[in-house]
Amino acid sequence: MSELLVDKRGHAAWLTLNRPERLNALNTGLKAELVAAAVDVTLDPEVWVVVLRGAGGRAFSVGGDLKDMHARGRAATPMIEVERNVYEAVLEIPKPTVAVVDGYALGGGCELAMACDLRVASDDAVFGMPESHRGMGANFGSVVLPRLIPRAVAMEMLYFGDRVPADRARELGLVNRVWPKAELDERVEEWVAELLTRAPLTLRRYKEMAGKGWEMPVPAHLRLNAGPNPYLSEDRAEGAAAFAEKRPPRWQGR
Template identity: 55%
Template sequence: MVEHRSDLLVDVGADGVAVVRLNRPERRNALSRGLLSDITAAFTDLDRRRDVRVVVLRGTGGQAFSVGADLKEMHDRDTAEHLPYEPMREATRNPYETVLECRKPTIAVLEGWVVGGGLELAMACDLRVAADTARFLMPESKVGLGANFGSQMLPRLVPAGFAFEVLYLAEPFDAATALRMGLLNRVTPPEELDATVDALAATLVSRAPITLQRYKAMVHLGSSLPIATALRLDPGPSPYLSEDRAEGTAAFSQKRAPQWSGR
């Protein structure tokens, strides 16, 4: 069943895969205040749903995953209210963090333009799969914004030299370059994009959910810590004490597919 928010479509399948679609194709999925609020609410809900194992985030319309902040809306609001734009406030504070902190594996599906806040949204996901025709851009240095989230996430995903080049120069780059940087996990022809993402999501669903949750927490929490401290992290629940651990070893012994309970 597809849930319609004002600018967002959420479809939770029986296979445990939730597909979230940015749904402003007439504006190339620009991130309006309403859409940012919808993203926050949707990912908060999906994070706590037991029937959701993987979340796929993509755009609609084919022209863009998202062209980033809705600059027209921002200008109109500044003009009408005489208020400057500030990042990480009100509805703009949570969307990237909410996606980043979702405990389920997340996949960004990228086609067309992936710009500014749209690229930041993709960076908030765990995995990024792109059509080889996708184009990427962080234009903030040309429009006087700050890429608050991207300036922190990009150097965590790619070498610092690449991050500075993308942020400083504000020039577009293609999917092959993004793959070479390490920003993308996979690049496919456009006609193979859906099948590639479906296969990747199905593989993630087949893995032990508590283990994946543990991996995600360990990677995010431990990446900025000394190794001796990181090794002592114990974000729960523990896979070692789970019913799934017993099921996994039994299934391996019996040469069958495991039936995960998430407990």
């Protein structure tokens, strides 16, 4: 069975890390499948939203598979390997991405969640960057985490490697929603369904503008003009017509 399950339903692609017996640890094969899936959903015009989750209910992902690293005789050095970096591939999907964290999101698993635009969690979810306990580097996390939450808190998480429960993660702004574990699947389905009622070109525009201009000066950022142009789209005309006619819009993504 594939280590990554891909389920396209309507305009959403649901990607499920499928190594529950290893708490969805990221081995070489799973990372390769994730990169390939990131390319596929990027190129598929029928996919408007991407959801990333873990199988089994115990973990989103506990990060890099240390047994896999040991068997290969070395750990991968980020950004200089032949293979594309999996976190970068997910980060650069030009459509809204949602990480659904049920259980542990540790190390590379936490980084994978950070690569998504939105993060929702079960009330028993736990986040952490334990690389300082393992002699690893958390290359992606050390760059992105201080941009997502207050810098001093991010550095404490990185330095000490302590675990952060879901409620605290939400307080810090690392997580958007926390729901009871028994209700997680239903709540996520509803949240994604609501997101899909928003204009897809507008969402893509937001992602491109916010991401590509992350640290640009405001005057330059305002002139970036990244992503699809919703102002001249058929969807913009449809949105105005739907408002005037008091009906839900019928988006086409063009």
